[in-house]
Amino acid sequence: MTIAIVGAGLGGLALARVLHVHGLESVVYEREASRDARGQGGMLDIHSGQRALREAGLMDGFHAIARGAGQDMRLLEPDGTLLLQEDTPDDAPLLRPEVDRADLRDLLLDSLPDGTVRWGHAVTSAGDGSLHFADGGSAPYGLLVGADGANSRVRPLLTDARPTHTGHDVVELCISDIDRRHPELAAMVGRGTYWVMGDGLSLAAQRNGDGRVRVGVSFYNTREDWFATSGIPWDDAAAARKRLIELLPGWDARFVALIAASDDTVVSRSITTLPAGLTWPSAPDVTLVGDAAHLMPPVGEGANMALLDGALLGLALAAHPLDFPAAVREYEREMFERTSAAARMSGRMQEMLSSPGAAEKLLAFFQPG
Known part of the structure; x- marks a missing residue:
């Protein structure tokens, strides 16, 4: 009953790690040839996602790479007017620290047993218990988890929704x-x-x-x-x-x-x-995490939701190791509610940024009252 995870991003790796902590094996199929095949982007604001790292037993490692000073912020208008400057004290708690995405991904990768991630496996299609790869190979699965981002190859098994x-x-x-x-x-x-x-x-x-x-x-x-x-x-x-x-x-x-x-x-x-509040009828052998499930505007929630998805799905599978359908239903009930709220909040922030007077609105958001 192989747990196959498509995509070695934060959500897929968090899932693999939490499963490993609970003695469950998984295989992660990643299309990139190696962990260094391409850049991983910039900094991430990790807040609610810290729970996932605690469940993964990686908080010490996280604190070693997190940057509390990255919480500093300056907000200005195009003419140079300074509206807001927030400087984080050196002893401030790491409530929303910044961390390099590549460093966080490496932390998760290094926590997994050798061979968990199968590099160079680009999925072309999936269904009926089998994954098919661009090199002509295939692999069976008992549970398939799409952690393969905005253009997920797994998502069409569950919904017709597209970004x-x-x-x-x-x-x-x-x-x-x-x-x-x-x-x-x-x-x-x-x-x-x-x-x-x-x-x-x-x-x-x-x-x-x-x-x-x-x-x-x-x-x-x-x-x-x-x-x-x-x-x-x-x-x-x-x-x-x-x-x-x-x-x-x-x-x-x-x-x-x-x-x-x-x-x-x-x-x-x-x-x-993707549409805020997207859901689908639960399937017994397929589910989604991260952007594959709930792609939302990039205002600080996506990576946190992906980490939580992976960790909470891992916990559900650990609680129901012989009943994948029950674990998936439990995970999706919580995930749909949590990520719908995050997507709608992100959408409101996106509307604020694109509206006239955005600078003043943003200032009021950061300094309410």
């Missing part, structure tokens, strides 16, 4: 070794997140634990073809930076300096979501 564009597009940049190369910009950004919020667009710069600052320029209320019509030349980094600066007319020179100083990797990312 849709939210009207939010992001251009991602990076400034490597910023303290040495651009100390004045490093001091401006500080230790955490530096957020400039205009009407219909924003710029967020975030300190990473490896000396980088990741910069995201967000455009709201866009059409699905915005990247094609924006005039950004994606094959010419210098020209792309120039065009991005043109799209921020009147912005303070300090902010556009972050774009000008960025490296030659310019990445476009369209933000898509």
